[in-house]
Amino acid sequence: MSSRTAGDSQQVASAKAGISVRSGRRIDKGERTEPDAVRQWRTRTDPLKDVWQSECVPLLEREPELTGLTLWEHLEEIYPAQYPFSLLRTLQRRVKKWQATDGPAKAVMFRQAMPPGLQGLSDFTVPNSPVTIAGEPFEHLLYQFRLAYSGWRSVTIIRGGESYSALADGLQSALRKLGGAPLEHRSDSLSAAYVNASQKRYLTDSYNGLCQHYGMRPTTNNLGVSHENGAIESAHGALKHRIDQALKLRGSSDFSDVRTYRVFLFRIVEKLNKRSRERLGEERAELQALPMDRFIDYRELSVRVTTSSTIDVKRTLYTVPSQLMGEKLRIHLYHDRLQCYLGQTKVLQLPRVYPDKPDGRARRIDYSHIIHSLVCKPQAFRFCQFRDDILPGAFYRQLWSLAEAQFTPQMACKWIVNVLRIAHDYDCEQLLVRGLLKEAEDVELPTLETLQSRYLPRTNVPPIPVRQHCIIDYDELLEGQWTAQEACHG
Numbered sequence: 001m002s003s004r005t006a007g008d009s010q011q012v013a014s015a016k017a018g019i020s021v022r023s024g025r026r027i028d029k030g031e032r033t034e035p036d037a038v039r040q041w042r043t044r045t046d047p048l049k050d051v052w053q054s055e056c057v058p059l060l061e062r063e064p065e066l067t068g069l070t071l072w073e074h075l076e077e078i079y080p081a082q083y084p085f086s087l088l089r090t091l092q093r094r095v096k097k098w099q100a101t102d103g104p105a106k107a108v109m110f111r112q113a114m115p116p117g118l119q120g121l122s123d124f125t126v127p128n129s130p131v132t133i134a135g136e137p138f139e140h141l142l143y144q145f146r147l148a149y150s151g152w153r154s155v156t157i158i159r160g161g162e163s164y165s166a167l168a169d170g171l172q173s174a175l176r177k178l179g180g181a182p183l184e185h186r187s188d189s190l191s192a193a194y195v196n197a198s199q200k201r202y203l204t205d206s207y208n209g210l211c212q213h214y215g216m217r218p219t220t221n222n223l224g225v226s227h228e229n230g231a232i233e234s235a236h237g238a239l240k241h242r243i244d245q246a247l248k249l250r251g252s253s254d255f256s257d258v259r260t261y262r263v264f265l266f267r268i269v270e271k272l273n274k275r276s277r278e279r280l281g282e283e284r285a286e287l288q289a290l291p292m293d294r295f296i297d298y299r300e301l302s303v304r305v306t307t308s309s310t311i312d313v314k315r316t317l318y319t320v321p322s323q324l325m326g327e328k329l330r331i332h333l334y335h336d337r338l339q340c341y342l343g344q345t346k347v348l349q350l351p352r353v354y355p356d357k358p359d360g361r362a363r364r365i366d367y368s369h370i371i372h373s374l375v376c377k378p379q380a381f382r383f384c385q386f387r388d389d390i391l392p393g394a395f396y397r398q399l400w401s402l403a404e405a406q407f408t409p410q411m412a413c414k415w416i417v418n419v420l421r422i423a424h425d426y427d428c429e430q431l432l433v434r435g436l437l438k439e440a441e442d443v444e445l446p447t448l449e450t451l452q453s454r455y456l457p458r459t460n461v462p463p464i465p466v467r468q469h470c471i472i473d474y475d476e477l478l479e480g481q482w483t484a485q486e487a488c489h490g
Helices: 010-017 021-028 052-062 068-078 085-101 164-178 191-195 200-213 226-250 258-284 371-376 394-406 409-425 429-442 448-455 471-479 481-489
Strands: 119-125 141-147 153-158 184-187 217-220 299-304 310-313 316-319 328-333 337-342 345-351 362-364
Touching (some): 052 068, 052 085, 068 085, 119 164, 141 258, 153 226, 153 258, 164 200, 200 217, 226 258, 299 310, 371 409, 394 409, 394 429, 409 448
Parallel strands (some): 119 184, 184 217, 316 362
Antiparallel strands (some): 119 141, 141 153, 299 328, 328 337, 337 345
16 A cells, blocks of 8 residues: 555555555455454355254264264265265364364373382383394393383393283392382283283282382272373383384394393393483482392292103293103293202203293203213104204204205114214204205215214224133033132142
8 A cells, every 4th residue: 555655556566565466456445354354154055964963963972982984984874875975074074073062071191290219110012123033033022110200211021921920020120220119019900910810819919929028019000091001101112113223223133142132122221211310310219228139030830850851831841951850840930941940959940932822832852951862772863753853953954854865764863863962062063064064065964984983082992812711611610620720729
C-alpha cells in the first residue's frame, strides 16, 4: 500500500511486497483474509456420514483398540463396493481423532527419581547379532544388572536358559565388582525365581536366600507390565546397539574362544559405565557392605560313573577319566560348568553342554578320558555309539573318512585310534591333523608303522644272550635229582 501511495504500478508494488499481482489487486479492493481464521465448514460431503455414528463408534466404544484397517474391512464385508480402499486413510484419521477426544484414558508413565543405593535391577536378554566361537554358533544369553540411580551396569555371558544358577552367578559377580549391595533387588517374573512349575518351591527358596544373604529386599514388577522395569529394559536396547556397532567396527562376529568374547563385552560395558562415574561415587557411599562369602549359586547332584566312563547330567552325556569308573560323584551344577567332587576332593571340572531342543539330548565326549583304554581294543571304535563324538572336530572326522577309504576296516580303526593317542600324548592335536591332511593331499595317509616310527619313543635294548637248556635238565628237575645235585655241589 505504501508503494501504491508513492505512485508505483500494481505490478511494481506487488513485486516489492513479495506477493502476486492478483493478491495486490485483492488488497487494493479491501478483500483481506484474516491469517488466523479457521475454516468451520466441510469442502466435500462426508463419505462416512451414514456409517460412522451407527457402525464405527459403537464398535470403538466396545473395543477402543480397533484400527482403521479393521473397521474398513468390516465395512467392506457389510457394504460391498460402497466404501473403496481410498477411504482407508480418512477412516484412520477419524479413528485417531476419536481415540484422542472420546476414547478411554491411557496409562500415564510416571518417571521415577530413585534415591542412591536403593534399587538394583536384573534381567536377561538375547543379543541381536549372532556370535560364533571358532566358527561354531554360540548360543547364549546376556544377564545385565543395573543400578537405578547411577545407571552403572554389569554384564555376564550366560549359557542355557534363565536358571537360578545363572541369576545367582551374574548377580553376585556384579555385586563383587560394585563392592556393595543395594537395599532392593528388582526383576520381572524370572523363571529363575518365580515361574518354574516343577521346582518352584526350590527355586523360590534359593532366590529368597540369595537376597537375604546380601540384605536385599526382592521385588518384582506386575506380570506383563514391562515398563515398570524400564530402568533395565531401556538399558538392554542401548547395550545391544553398542554390541552391534562394535561388531561392525571389528569386521567379524567370530571369536577364538569365550574368553576373547568376554573381554570384548567388558570393554563395551566399561565405555557405557564412564557416563555414570560421578553418580556412582554418590551411590557407592549408600550401598550395604558385602558378606565375606558368596551364596550358593549351583545345584547339587549325585551321579555314578558307568562302566563306559560316562555320567548323565540333565540329558547330557559326559565322559570322565576312566579311573573314576564305579565311583559316586557329587556334582555342583552351574550354568556354564560342572564341578565334580569325590568325597570332599574336587577331581574334575567340565564345561556344561545343553541339548539343541528342550526335550533332546546332548553329548560332551573328551577322547583324552578314554584313549588309553581304546588303544588296547581299537576295534571297539568302529561301532561305538558315540564314535563321531570321540573325534575332536571336523578335521578328525575328515581324517577318519580318508582312513576308511585307504585301509581295511580293522586297520582303519587301529590307525585312527593311534593317531588320537599320539595327539593326546604329545599335545599336538591340531598340528598333527593338519599335517596328516596335507600329506594325504600330496600322496596318501602314512601307514601305522610310519606313524609309530615318527612319534613313538625309540629305546635301545641291550643284547641278551640266550642259552637253551637241555631237555634232560627238566626231567632231573621234576624228579628232584637236579636239586639234590645242586645241594651236593653247594
